[in-house]
Amino acid sequence: MPTLLEVLRLSTGFLAQRGSSTARLDAELLTAHSLGLRRLDLYLQFDRPLREEELQPVRELLRRRGAGEPVAYLLGEREFYGRAFAVTPAVLIPRPDTETLVEAALQHRDARRIADVGTGSGCIAVTMACELPDAHVVATDVSAEALQVARANAERHGVAERVTFVQGAWTEPLRDGAPFDMLLSNPPYVTEAELGELAADVRNYEPHTALVVPGDGLDAYRRILDGVDALLGANACVAFEVDPRRAEQVEALMRAALPGRRTRRIQDLTGRDRVVEAA
DSSP: OOBHHHHHHHHHHHHHHTTOTTHHHHHHHHHHHHHTOOHHHHHHOTTOBOOHHHHHHHHHHHHHHHTTOOHHHHHTEEEETTEEEEOOTTSOOOOHHHHHHHHHHTTOTTOOEEEEESOTTSHHHHHHHHHOTTOEEEEEESOHHHHHHHHHHHHHTTOGGGEEEEESSTTGGGGGGOOEEEEEEOOOOEEGGGGGGSOHHHHHHSOGGGTEESTTSOHHHHHHHTTGGGGEEEEEEEEEEOOGGGHHHHHHHHHHHSTTSOEEEEEOTTSOEEEEEEO
16 A cells, blocks of 8 residues: 555656646645645655555546646635635635735725625635624625625635625626725636636636636726716725736726725735725
């Protein structure tokens, strides 16, 4: 019987040959998940021999990862802002870039009514509810499957009573809940021409409706900003995650839609413009 360390070495080589840039990490995460262990436990059990019945589910996960399926979908979850969020192919996988949006939003800690447009997994809405115990969040998405995942995440983190999920396009479901103190969104901003630039596991597995927009990549922002002022309270803020290449254009759209509010661009950890805010 091969030891756990031998399996990890073979798995790492297999995934590296199939193009994974994080082959060792992928192998460790998938092996730990399959065996019901923490990743740390692997290091404490390197000499443990693995029986055939233990190897079979590991091999299946490795096969799927080798074909390009994202690790987060294989594990069924991804960490975001220090919490584990369930994910399925119905939602985008939460990314550290979006934590920049949450950090910016949490500068406005007096917000009590918050809207999250295009919530997907619910990572933004649920995180805001967790971090601001007095806040109520209304989260929208056009996808019923995405809302199912988001509701499960709200239940998982104990905030289901303070997050309302509504199906509908963009801000349409928010009309009856206005005014809001804050409106947040990480909308699709990849153009059809840019789709080929994405990593294969993103391009081939994550939902295109949450990634790609036609034309110049700004259509989602235009649709959210159309009439948005009527949804906001006097001192409300609006904040979007953006493609750094189009941050200046999104800021111009914000200024036009929200005259009199001050706009600013906020950088992510790599120093690129990642969030545009009007307040």
